[in-house]
């Protein structure tokens with residue numbers, strides 16, 4: 001798929017004209033990452049926004065003693081890295097590739113100029129950040145109010161809805177018992 005063809009499938013850019021998407025495509029750089037690779041680490045300086053064209057990325061927070069907690073699993077059409085690009089602070093989490101990624105990268109100046117020229121993208125971005133904040137609030141409440149078995153059950157139901165195949169609740173992708181533990185803030189045991 002061409003850059004522009006891919007951009008028409010990204011929810012953040014819905015409704016934009018082909019000319020605007022072509023102009024955006026001219027500012028993007030293509031990147032590929034292998035499974036297991038980190039695109040960046042928590043606390044790195046951040047200057048780029050990433051659009052996932054194929055593959056999967058795990059967004060992970062690490063404690064001072066090295067324990068990991070996944071905060072999101074992102075797939076084709078999703079973006080990440082916007083927080084540092086918007087507020088000019090270090091990366092809030094690590095982005096690690098779980099299935100080979102093909103991505104397009106936009107630098108801070110390019111993203112800012114694009115948002116100013118296309119306010120509807122800023123509106124879509126605000127909606128999507130509100131959804132992420134809602135999800136983060138829910139994870140915080142779950143960690144406080146639900147025990148581990150209930151968090152596991154909820155996480156499996158969420159995975160089935162978001163990455164499960166349409167037949168039954170078969171879950172696609174590399175979410176093993178360790179992965180499930182990282183998603184609910186527990187250990188495999």
Ligand code: CMP
Nearest residue numbers: 059071072080081082083084091092093
């Ligand atoms: P940034 O802080 O630049 O780098 C880490 C990225 O992880 C962050 O931008 C977001 O793109 C992404 N991220 C952080 N927290 C969440 C979350 N709760 N849901 C989805 N993505 C997140």
